[in-house]
Amino acid sequence: MHRKIKWLPLLLATILALTAGCSSGGGQQPAGGTQGQQDSAGAGGGNDAVVYGVGVDATTMDPQMVDNVPTANAVMHVHETLVTWDKDMNIVGKLAETWETSSDGKTWTFHLRQGVKFQDGADFNAEAVKKSFERILDPATGSPRRSILSMITAMKVVDPYTIELTTNEPFGPFLSQLATYNAAILSPKAIDQYGKDYGRHPAGTGPYILKEWQPGEKMVFERNENYWGEKPKTKTLVFKIIPENTTRVMALQTGEVDIISNVPPFQIEQLKANKDVEVVLAEGFRTIYLGMNMKNKPFNDVRVRQALNYAIDRDAIIQTVLGGTATKAVGPEATSIPGAASDLPTYEYNPDKAKQLLAEAGYPNGVEIKFYAPFGRYNMDKQVAEAIQAQIAQAGFKADLQTLDWSIFSNALREGKDTQLFMVGKGSPSGDLDFTSQICWKTGGSLNYSFLSDPTIDKLVDEQRRTVDPEKRKQVLHEMQLKVQEALPWASLYYEKQIVAKRKNIAGEVIWPNEFVDLRYVEKK
Amino acid sequence: MFKYTLRRLLMLIPLLVVVSVLVFSTIYLMPGDPAEVIAGEGASQEDIANVRQSLGLDRPLYEQYLSWMARAVHGDFGTSIRTGRPVAQEIGFRFKNTLNLTVFSMLFATIFGLVTGIISAVRRYSVYDNISMVVALIGISITPFYLGLMLMLFFSVRLGWLPLMGLDSWRAWILPAITLGARPLAMIARMTRSSMLEIMGQDYILTARAQGLPEWVIIFKYALKNALNTVITVVGLQFGQQLGGAVITETVFALPGIGRLAVESIKARDFPVVQAAILVVAAAFVLVNLVVDLLYAYVNPRIRYS
Numbered sequence: 001m002h003r004k005i006k007w008l009p010l011l012l013a014t015i016l017a018l019t020a021g022c023s024s025g026g027g028q029q030p031a032g033g034t035q036g037q038q039d040s041a042g043a044g045g046g047n048d049a050v051v052y053g054v055g056v057d058a059t060t061m062d063p064q065m066v067d068n069v070p071t072a073n074a075v076m077h078v079h080e081t082l083v084t085w086d087k088d089m090n091i092v093g094k095l096a097e098t099w100e101t102s103s104d105g106k107t108w109t110f111h112l113r114q115g116v117k118f119q120d121g122a123d124f125n126a127e128a129v130k131k132s133f134e135r136i137l138d139p140a141t142g143s144p145r146r147s148i149l150s151m152i153t154a155m156k157v158v159d160p161y162t163i164e165l166t167t168n169e170p171f172g173p174f175l176s177q178l179a180t181y182n183a184a185i186l187s188p189k190a191i192d193q194y195g196k197d198y199g200r201h202p203a204g205t206g207p208y209i210l211k212e213w214q215p216g217e218k219m220v221f222e223r224n225e226n227y228w229g230e231k232p233k234t235k236t237l238v239f240k241i242i243p244e245n246t247t248r249v250m251a252l253q254t255g256e257v258d259i260i261s262n263v264p265p266f267q268i269e270q271l272k273a274n275k276d277v278e279v280v281l282a283e284g285f286r287t288i289y290l291g292m293n294m295k296n297k298p299f300n301d302v303r304v305r306q307a308l309n310y311a312i313d314r315d316a317i318i319q320t321v322l323g324g325t326a327t328k329a330v331g332p333e334a335t336s337i338p339g340a341a342s343d344l345p346t347y348e349y350n351p352d353k354a355k356q357l358l359a360e361a362g363y364p365n366g367v368e369i370k371f372y373a374p375f376g377r378y379n380m381d382k383q384v385a386e387a388i389q390a391q392i393a394q395a396g397f398k399a400d401l402q403t404l405d406w407s408i409f410s411n412a413l414r415e416g417k418d419t420q421l422f423m424v425g426k427g428s429p430s431g432d433l434d435f436t437s438q439i440c441w442k443t444g445g446s447l448n449y450s451f452l453s454d455p456t457i458d459k460l461v462d463e464q465r466r467t468v469d470p471e472k473r474k475q476v477l478h479e480m481q482l483k484v485q486e487a488l489p490w491a492s493l494y495y496e497k498q499i500v501a502k503r504k505n506i507a508g509e510v511i512w513p514n515e516f517v518d519l520r521y522v523e524k525k
Numbered sequence: 526m527f528k529y530t531l532r533r534l535l536m537l538i539p540l541l542v543v544v545s546v547l548v549f550s551t552i553y554l555m556p557g558d559p560a561e562v563i564a565g566e567g568a569s570q571e572d573i574a575n576v577r578q579s580l581g582l583d584r585p586l587y588e589q590y591l592s593w594m595a596r597a598v599h600g601d602f603g604t605s606i607r608t609g610r611p612v613a614q615e616i617g618f619r620f621k622n623t624l625n626l627t628v629f630s631m632l633f634a635t636i637f638g639l640v641t642g643i644i645s646a647v648r649r650y651s652v653y654d655n656i657s658m659v660v661a662l663i664g665i666s667i668t669p670f671y672l673g674l675m676l677m678l679f680f681s682v683r684l685g686w687l688p689l690m691g692l693d694s695w696r697a698w699i700l701p702a703i704t705l706g707a708r709p710l711a712m713i714a715r716m717t718r719s720s721m722l723e724i725m726g727q728d729y730i731l732t733a734r735a736q737g738l739p740e741w742v743i744i745f746k747y748a749l750k751n752a753l754n755t756v757i758t759v760v761g762l763q764f765g766q767q768l769g770g771a772v773i774t775e776t777v778f779a780l781p782g783i784g785r786l787a788v789e790s791i792k793a794r795d796f797p798v799v800q801a802a803i804l805v806v807a808a809a810f811v812l813v814n815l816v817v818d819l820l821y822a823y824v825n826p827r828i829r830y831s
Contacts, residue, residue: 059608067564142579144564144572199609215608215615216781216789217692242690242779246674250682251689251779407794411558439569446569 049236050506050522053248053257057216057241062199063184064136064143069515072181072429074239076516077221078119079184079204082110082129083175089338089431089513091175095124095185095205105170105468112161116228118187120203126163130155131188133165141196145182148430170466172473176432181516207232207520216241233508233523252277252501258524259502259509261517265323265380271501282498282511283336285428287329288378290388290491293419295451298367305488307357308421309347311395312388316349318494321383325499329492332436332484336495336513339433339477344485354395366396372412373423375403379496385423388493397421413449422449425496431514433477437461441484450489457483533815537808544807545597548800549590552791559606559794580606593800603797607790612801616783620805622692623782626774627767629698630706635760638710642717642756647744649722657714664711673704673777690779701778705771709763716759720752753824761817765810 058074059065066072082096093099096110116124133155136143151174154166167174177183187203194201202210207229208221221237240257242248249267251257253274263271263279271277292299292308299305318326333340358367373385382403389401399421404412413422426447428435439445442461443453460480467473498511505525510518560577577583581592596603602612641661645654680700681689688697724730725748733743772784783802790798 062609065609139575140579142575144576146575147569147572196609214618214781215610216619216786217779240691240779241781243776243785244779247677247690247777247779250677253682254685254689256689256691405792407561407792408555410561414561444570446573 048234048524049238050234050259050519050524051238051240051257052517052519053240053242053251053260055241055243055245055248055262058219058239060199061202061210061213063181063186063204064141064145065199066181067144069427073515073517074210074219075184075202076181076206076518077208077237077520078202078206078210079181079186080206081179081181081184082112083179085179085431085512087510089336091179094179095129099175101468105466106168107164107166108174109158109162109164112163113228114161116205117226118189118203118205119209119224119226120187120189122187122189122203124185124205125160126157127160128188129163129185130157131191132185133183135186135191136182143182148177148180148182151177170468172465172467172470173430173432173434174468176430176434180430182429208237211236230521232520234519237519237522249501252503255503258506259500259517259519259522261498261500261511262379263499263501265321265325265499268323268325268499268501276504278502278504280500280502280509280511281325282500283327283334283513284496284498284515285334285337285431285513286378286425286496286515287332287334288326288381288384288423288425288493288496289329289332290493291413291422291424291450292489292491293416293421293450294453294489295416296418296420298361298363298369299420301361302488303357303361304363304367305491306347307354307361307395308392308397309488309491310350310354310357311392311397312491312493313349313391314493316391317384317387321380321387322494325379325497326494327497329494331481332440332490332492333433333481334428334495334513337428337431337433339474341478341481344481347491351395354392358396363396366398368398368400369420370418371399371401371421371423372409372419373401373403374406374409377406377409378425379499381423384493388423414446416449416451419449423493424449427515429514433481434465437464437477437480441480441489452484452487452489454483454487457487530815530819533818537811540811541804541808542594545594545800545804546590548803549593549796550586552794552796552799553586555791555794559796593797602801605790605795605798607793607795607798612797615786615798616801616805619781619783619786619802620809622780623768623771623775623784624809625698626701626705626771626780626782627764629702630704630767631709631760631764633702634706634708634710634713634763635756637706638713639717639756641710641714643721643744643749645714645718646721646725646748654718658718661711661714664707665715667707669704669707669773670777672707673700673774676700676704677777692780701774701780704777705767705774709760709767712759712763713756716755717752720755721748724748724751750824754821757817757820757824761813761820765813768809768813769806 054070056070058071060071061075061078063075063079066075080094082094083091084094086092095113095116097113099108099110101108112126118124133149133152135141136146136149137152151167151171152165153168156164158164184204186198190198190201190203207224207227209224211222212220218241219239223232223235242251245264248260249263249271252260268279271279292305294300314328318324318328330342330346331344335342371389373381375382385401385403389399392399413419426436426440438461439447441448441452441457443458457480460476460483464473464476464480467476498515500511506522507525508521508523512518560573560580560582564573564576581589593603604611605615641657645657648654677689677700680687687699691697730743730747733747769784771782772788775782775785783806787799787802790802
């Protein structure tokens, strides 16, 4: 008899394996951006190793294939870009020392740093830049971020250390695009040798070399002794993958890791109680907002969108649910992004006004809406959504809240057939307003989940791109933000701060607002 | 016996084909477009279409399945959508870890479960029996997530006796093995106890007692040997389940196992990895069942497969 029963458990196991995956929302998601490392027994050991505890493993070491923060973090310890940001988020030279723009704004000439070598011994020069960019532009490479450089129409090597890049039209955000991790420069030798496999044999010009990578377990980086710039202070850097938040926090307490990111706000107090540990809050580019689908009722009426904006007590959410680890939004773009406007009309908490507007829009008895939120993607996302559900109920929005697995959630938003209200976040890898305007506000943009479609805004979005003069561009961007705030596709909630915790003997880490946890000059004292 | 084993092994093939068809079609019915997930935040429609085409996701489902099968029979499970690594390589290392974890946890569960169950049966209704059965009930009810975190908090953070996680030393496996083994331990203890008690009341035990055989001979030679049948079933079933069900333990202890890989891959809609992971777990599960059947025959002469 037992022979028959045997097949049943197998079937059950299969189903279990599947359902376990579907329902486990509590984990970490790529792009949440957590990194970490561990040292001692694992790698190198001793004081000359720093271990970073991260929630998610990198998926590749190929900069051209990077689409999420954890992966970008690993990649940018090994690779470098032509230009980068200084601490005030101004663009400065890196592998390019200087550059100039032609009078028509379409041709950019870059003068490259000399004497730089890739980690595999190849020379860094204009040919290498050209080969790198040709690779990402080649559709056969299959880069998910080809569009970041797709405005380039011609590349000309003027001399070994000068390259001219021509764009199809004047392109204002060009330097920010070049500073983005996808535009990092790859060794031409490694490209030839490994092709599509480059992601497992990376060779950049960066201060660290990938030594070992056990998927799901750890990545070990070793100092690049031939690095052209200031050499790292730490010999070995380990990214230790620890998916569970609580485990990551414990690992920091026991000293098994030296630094962790994406600390849940509710664990801050516990960490502060440990005298060997320090909690660091850093500004971020990420806006968490409530999107409203402007195609569907009731949010096709601007008065309803205004009502919702008035119905939210942002301060209360930041103070209670997030424990103060966020900055109240004053507009759709985090004010730490250069050019983000902080003087837009805002909507302070006013439930009465919300009710009144809702009545004017034809919903005197309130309105029932569907409310989607992701679970486990952003800090405390589910709890924030629940708090909002309660708050907006006061003003008459009876929200049916559903928290969903990220891929189902984003699919629902993209299709947008029956979406009404949704909570989502938006970072900025390039630190340039162009990123958001192109994908979130322009008609047909890939993250335009609100289905905002406004000819004036579209025109301004295009115009800021074509404007190469930074001052003029700033004005266009400002007008664009003003128009967006008037159209009100979002109720912007807050700008997420990045919560990092470290052992007190660790110094030199830099937390960039684009969520790059920079350990290039970290040291253990 | 040999023919039986061979036949069972051959039956694995159609079974795994059916599983693969089920898995293949089920995961494609899940909402969420892998190309979109892979392209990531901020990708343009053009980028997404590019990704979809380069992965062959724009072809009809049956075509995708057939080409996958054709390669799978040659041992090529394709490349991971998410990481671009060969799936076989991706799975090998992870499966080894899960297998280790399962073996350690089942060793722990079987040894302690048997001992507890035997003592409980022999000292029926004693304080020891009552306490151990209450503890066993807790062991069945407690979630591995909570148990794992509590063990870590106590033994690693508070006392500092054991490492929190990692694969670097055998000591790092202790807490995960206890966490994963707690439930099977409890079940084995309870099953051992009840089947021992049942057997101890049988006539041949009374006869043995009447013949004046020492109690330990009766317990170990007569009662335990017969109780083992039930215990083997539990151990076998639990072993199979642990292989696929270690996700939580793997996550809590940051162990890169196949369960965690499957979950990560499902979230990322990394279908080739999900398919292979489930097939591997299914195959292991059936193999474990086969071993259990063979063990039956070994410990119980009344069962013979022809």
